[in-house]
Amino acid sequence: MKAAAVKYRPTVFVVDDETDIHAALAMLIKSIGLEVEAYASPHAFLERYRSERPGCLVLDVRMPGMSGPELQERLSALEDSPPIIMISGHGEIPMAVKALQDGALDFLQKPFSDQVLLDRIQQAIVLDAARRRDNEERRELRRRYHTLTPREREVVQGVVAGLINKVIATQLNVSTRTVEIHRAHAMEKMQAPSLSSLVRMLAVLNPPNAR
Amino acid sequence: MITAHPSNARPDPEHLLYLIAEATSACTGAEFFQALTHQLAIALNVRCSFITECLQQPPRAVRTLAYWDHSRFLDNVEYELAGTPCERVIGTGGTRLIPRGLGAVYPCEQGLAESYFGVPIFDATGVTVIGHMAFLDDRPMTDDRIAHAVFKIFAARAGAELQRRRVEDALRASEEKYRLLVEHQSDMVVQLDAAGRLVFASPSFHDTFGVTAIDGMFIATVHDEDRDAGLAALQSLLRPPHACAFECRAHTRRGRAWLSWSLNAVCGAAGTITEVVGVGRDVTQRRRAEEQTRQNLQELAHAARLSSLGEMASALAHELNQPLTAILTFSQACQRQLGKHAENSEFKHALERVVANAQRAGDIIKHMRGFVRKTPVQRSVADIHHLVTAVMQLVEPELREHGVSIQCAFSSSLPSVVVDPIQIQQVIVNLIRNSVEALAGNGAARRVIHIETGTDGAEAVALTVRDTGPGLAPQIAARLFEPFVSSKAEGLGIGLSICRSIIESHGGRLDALAQNDGAAFRLRLPLGRL
Numbered sequence: 021m022k023a024a025a026v027k028y029r030p031t032v033f034v035v036d037d038e039t040d041i042h043a044a045l046a047m048l049i050k051s052i053g054l055e056v057e058a059y060a061s062p063h064a065f066l067e068r069y070r071s072e073r074p075g076c077l078v079l080d081v082r083m084p085g086m087s088g089p090e091l092q093e094r095l096s097a098l099e100d101s102p103p104i105i106m107i108s109g110h111g112e113i114p115m116a117v118k119a120l121q122d123g124a125l126d127f128l129q130k131p132f133s134d135q136v137l138l139d140r141i142q143q144a145i146v147l148d149a150a151r152r153r154d155n156e157e158r159r160e161l162r163r164r165y166h167t168l169t170p171r172e173r174e175v176v177q178g179v180v181a182g183l184i185n186k187v188i189a190t191q192l193n194v195s196t197r198t199v200e201i202h203r204a205h206a207m208e209k210m211q212a213p214s215l216s217s218l219v220r221m222l223a224v225l226n227p228p229n230a231r
Numbered sequence: 232m233i234t235a236h237p238s239n240a241r242p243d244p245e246h247l248l249y250l251i252a253e254a255t256s257a258c259t260g261a262e263f264f265q266a267l268t269h270q271l272a273i274a275l276n277v278r279c280s281f282i283t284e285c286l287q288q289p290p291r292a293v294r295t296l297a298y299w300d301h302s303r304f305l306d307n308v309e310y311e312l313a314g315t316p317c318e319r320v321i322g323t324g325g326t327r328l329i330p331r332g333l334g335a336v337y338p339c340e341q342g343l344a345e346s347y348f349g350v351p352i353f354d355a356t357g358v359t360v361i362g363h364m365a366f367l368d369d370r371p372m373t374d375d376r377i378a379h380a381v382f383k384i385f386a387a388r389a390g391a392e393l394q395r396r397r398v399e400d401a402l403r404a405s406e407e408k409y410r411l412l413v414e415h416q417s418d419m420v421v422q423l424d425a426a427g428r429l430v431f432a433s434p435s436f437h438d439t440f441g442v443t444a445i446d447g448m449f450i451a452t453v454h455d456e457d458r459d460a461g462l463a464a465l466q467s468l469l470r471p472p473h474a475c476a477f478e479c480r481a482h483t484r485r486g487r488a489w490l491s492w493s494l495n496a497v498c499g500a501a502g503t504i505t506e507v508v509g510v511g512r513d514v515t516q517r518r519r520a521e522e523q524t525r526q527n528l529q530e531l532a533h534a535a536r537l538s539s540l541g542e543m544a545s546a547l548a549h550e551l552n553q554p555l556t557a558i559l560t561f562s563q564a565c566q567r568q569l570g571k572h573a574e575n576s577e578f579k580h581a582l583e584r585v586v587a588n589a590q591r592a593g594d595i596i597k598h599m600r601g602f603v604r605k606t607p608v609q610r611s612v613a614d615i616h617h618l619v620t621a622v623m624q625l626v627e628p629e630l631r632e633h634g635v636s637i638q639c640a641f642s643s644s645l646p647s648v649v650v651d652p653i654q655i656q657q658v659i660v661n662l663i664r665n666s667v668e669a670l671a672g673n674g675a676a677r678r679v680i681h682i683e684t685g686t687d688g689a690e691a692v693a694l695t696v697r698d699t700g701p702g703l704a705p706q707i708a709a710r711l712f713e714p715f716v717s718s719k720a721e722g723l724g725i726g727l728s729i730c731r732s733i734i735e736s737h738g739g740r741l742d743a744l745a746q747n748d749g750a751a752f753r754l755r756l757p758l759g760r761l
Contacts, residue, residue: 044560051567109552130556134563
């Protein structure tokens with residue numbers, strides 16, 4: 021997690037088929053000291069992009085080959101998908117609503133104010149960093165959770181559900197003492213200093229097949 | 232000559248002819264036959280004399296036209312020829328004289344007369360017997376060959392009269408027929424004199440205008456606004472072909488109406504107009520329907536203009552926005568770069584103006600797009616089939632002109648859609664017109680446009696317009712719906728892009744379908760709610 025953050029500086033990816041527009045955007049974004057990579061098509065972008073690279077994406081809506089929303093859909097499959105700021109000459113309301121519902125950070129109609137765009141980019145980078153942290157934490161917690169034995173997971177689920185040890189023991193048909201031992205092991209493996217932090221971890225993790 | 236009294240001095244035949252001719256020359260019709268019958272009876276000094284006409288061909292019975300007996304006229308009678316001396320006269324076409332003993336030859340005449348003389352009457356061809364003259368007396372009659380010629384002259388005269396009467400009867404019957412036609416038809420019939428005065432007008436004319444006197448000028452029935460056209464039409468009657476037709480408004484008893492007149496001038500021997508005969512018809516209903524159609528077309532055209540404007544503004548806005556965005560963004564980037572070097576105040580100021588002006592240009596474009604998008608959209612529940620049917624009426628003239636027919640395959644149960652009917656009609660008109668143009672330019676023998684409807688899933692209806700034209704060129708097909716792309720030399724390339732934006736504004740889709748031959752477009756509209 022920390023290694024990834026050190027490895028890359030946040031980059032603003034710009035995808036617009038108008039070369040003058042992506043050149044202008046690149047110059048504008050560079051002027052506030054951010055890294056920029058500009059691409060003339062979604063395909064060119066996808067060839068170079070790696071999801072572990074932090075930053076955000078400034079994306080034109082209408083482009084030949086693959087449209088902005090189509091690229092947005094492709095990226096949404098990735099766990100660390102970049103926040104997207106859509107830009108379009110066709111400020112069609114339904115398209116904007118759709119893009120925002122599908123997770124775009126904002127939708128700007130060309131021509132836009134430089135300040136609004138740069139503000140959105142800054143917010144997007146902060147958001148991306150937070151998301152990556154969360155994702156990394158979730159990945160770490162998942163890794164820890166996978167070290168739990170099936171019995172330990174059952175005990176943890178009972179604890180998180182608010183049941184006292186005795187009830188859990190009865191449900192699992194074991195002694196209260198055995199439950200206490202499983203619980204102590206689980207907290208140790210999860211590196212949870214307290215019960216409340218264990219509950220929070222499980223909420224973040226929300227493992228899909230946990231019972 | 233035949234006389235009943237051979238002892239009497241024989242009358243001079245020429246004098247006799249003269250006398251009879253004088254007595255009958257002034258008369259026609261029934262009067263003529265009576266005068267001839269009477270004069271011949273006197274001249275021949277016989278008791279009974281009559282003239283008949285045949286009732287059918289070949290004749291089996293005759294009817295008397297005048298019947299003189301015992302010094303007076305009797306009522307006309309019809310009788311069967313069979314068994315009478317007249318039978319042979321009419322049957323053979325020759326004169327027949329039975330000087331005496333009539334009852335012995337013809338038992339049915341027993342006791343009625345002693346002698347008989349019959350002369351056939353021929354038509355103008357001299358071949359067909361159309362009647363006869365007969366004379367009867369209680370005394371014997373004698374023959375005189377010269378007199379036969381005299382009788383033939385009278386028979387010819389009677390024949391001419393009979394024919395004249397028959398023509399007259401036919402004419403009268405025909406006039407009666409025309410009178411009935413004129414009086415009972417809804418079309419108006421008028422007769423004008425050379426000056427354009429109404430001489431005759433049919434009851435339907437009176438019924439229309441509510442006047443009984445016909446001494447007015449025909450042109451007075453034409454509404455002021457159409458009077459010049461009416462006068463021009465009447466003037467044209469002076470020139471060959473002496474016929475004209477025009478439509479005009481008129482104040483009728485039932486209110487304002489559209490009338491269609493067709494006038495023909497009747498020219499005299501000298502080529503001058505003697506009268507004008509005209510037929511008029513109330514075409515108000517038709518004119519109203521035409522007016523309605525014209526209005527619909529205007530509405531469509533208006534909507535098309537608005538849409539074109541909107542589409543052009545939208546396309547223009549997009550095209551201008553791209554360079555404008557580049558200008559603005561570059562300028563703003565420059566401003567930020569310059570911000571680090573405060574001494575370039577003149578540059579800074581210039582850049583500020585560039586940015587401000589680019590922003591202003593952007594605002595103008597935004598305003599323009601907002602303005603054209605304000606065109607009110609009126610949605611209502613509509614049946615796609617009704618829309619297609621209405622459109623087919625609108626494009627009917629174009630279809631006819633290019634010999635294109637439309638075959639519809641309508642789904643039997645198609646749900647209603649909520650749309651702006653005018654806009655959707657406009658799209659359908661556009662698709663049909665494209666097909667008509669494709670078919671007309673193709674010189675195809677089979678010029679058919681297929682229109683199919685159906686449902687598309689549970690939530691949408693679909694309409695497909697398919698033609699058998701040359702289809703879409705690949706380089707056009709890919710950019711079909713982009714504004715300013717057209718396959719037509721004179722095309723603006725706005726049509727299909729407007730169509731798509733209309734359908735998309737209804738939440739639907741418009742696509743070109745891949746086809747082996749011809750072009751096909753499919754529009755899909757969601758059912759939607761009001």
